[in-house]
Amino acid sequence: MSVDHRPRPSAPTDSAVVLALRAGDERTFATLCGDYGPSMLRLASSFAPSRAVAEEIVQETWVSVLLAIDDFEGRAALRTWVFTILINCSRRVAAREGRSVPFAALGRPHDDGSDPVPGRFFDADHPRWAGMWATTVDAWRWVPEEQLLGREALGVITRSLDTLSRGQREVFLLCDVEGWPAEEVRGALGLTAANQRVLLHRARARVRSALSAYLGNPS
Amino acid sequence: MIAPKDCVWVGRELSDYLGDGLDAADRRTIETHIVICPPCRANLAQMRATRRAAAHVELEGLSPDAVIALTRTFRSWARAREET
Numbered sequence: 021m022s023v024d025h026r027p028r029p030s031a032p033t034d035s036a037v038v039l040a041l042r043a044g045d046e047r048t049f050a051t052l053c054g055d056y057g058p059s060m061l062r063l064a065s066s067f068a069p070s071r072a073v074a075e076e077i078v079q080e081t082w083v084s085v086l087l088a089i090d091d092f093e094g095r096a097a098l099r100t101w102v103f104t105i106l107i108n109c110s111r112r113v114a115a116r117e118g119r120s121v122p123f124a125a126l127g128r129p130h131d132d133g134s135d136p137v138p139g140r141f142f143d144a145d146h147p148r149w150a151g152m153w154a155t156t157v158d159a160w161r162w163v164p165e166e167q168l169l170g171r172e173a174l175g176v177i178t179r180s181l182d183t184l185s186r187g188q189r190e191v192f193l194l195c196d197v198e199g200w201p202a203e204e205v206r207g208a209l210g211l212t213a214a215n216q217r218v219l220l221h222r223a224r225a226r227v228r229s230a231l232s233a234y235l236g237n238p239s
Numbered sequence: 240m241i242a243p244k245d246c247v248w249v250g251r252e253l254s255d256y257l258g259d260g261l262d263a264a265d266r267r268t269i270e271t272h273i274v275i276c277p278p279c280r281a282n283l284a285q286m287r288a289t290r291r292a293a294a295h296v297e298l299e300g301l302s303p304d305a306v307i308a309l310t311r312t313f314r315s316w317a318r319a320r321e322e323t
Contacts, residue, residue: 044317053309058298075305086316141247151245153278169295177296196293221254228289
């Protein structure tokens, strides 16, 4: 099942792109900036006190990418490499801005352990219904595609990103908005498979709740 | 401890199920479960829809000023490279 319509640079494309960059091809650079820019900006925003600073982080990231482009060996995908640099830049700038977030908030790999949608199941010690649904899941699975993918619904998703922990947001952005494979996301964010899974699940559940509220079935 | 095949378990594993991250046995368990469990079926449909919608989210891009600055950066980098 493919849900992603965005271009997915594969390894051979990567090497062509890198060769073009090394040769100083401006159009290749502009395309790359256009493709990665929005997600880079959104990720950087989590670390920055203002949009201007977030844009600065993106600028700095590209400068670092260009300065290191000869060292790129293609062991990871180009975008993984770029986003790893972005995260490093973001942390550096956050420290410099004196806005460094408390360590606990940095990625929050273990999160807070709470279920994002509490109270929906009977407790594990319930004599009869343990582990079963305590509430009905209202089905909005028949929501017409044009409503689900309409501007308003997508706006709800975009705003719900603000309610996620930074770690959840990073994983959700790269996995579901950008459509990266889980392994690549782990590489860029430096997460274990288990952490990545938990973060993604919680993020999706939260975003889904926001969507449910919008679609008229608060859950 | 959660029993392996109840709704809580299915709910936890749905994300992996959607991302093709589960082994065949677990996938079968989920597929069998959702046939007999309408809430889990609805839950799966919603998670799947959320994921599909997320793939269509358009995030805001860089400001025109930032794009101009980036182009300038690239040009001076490329020029410096040529000279060395």
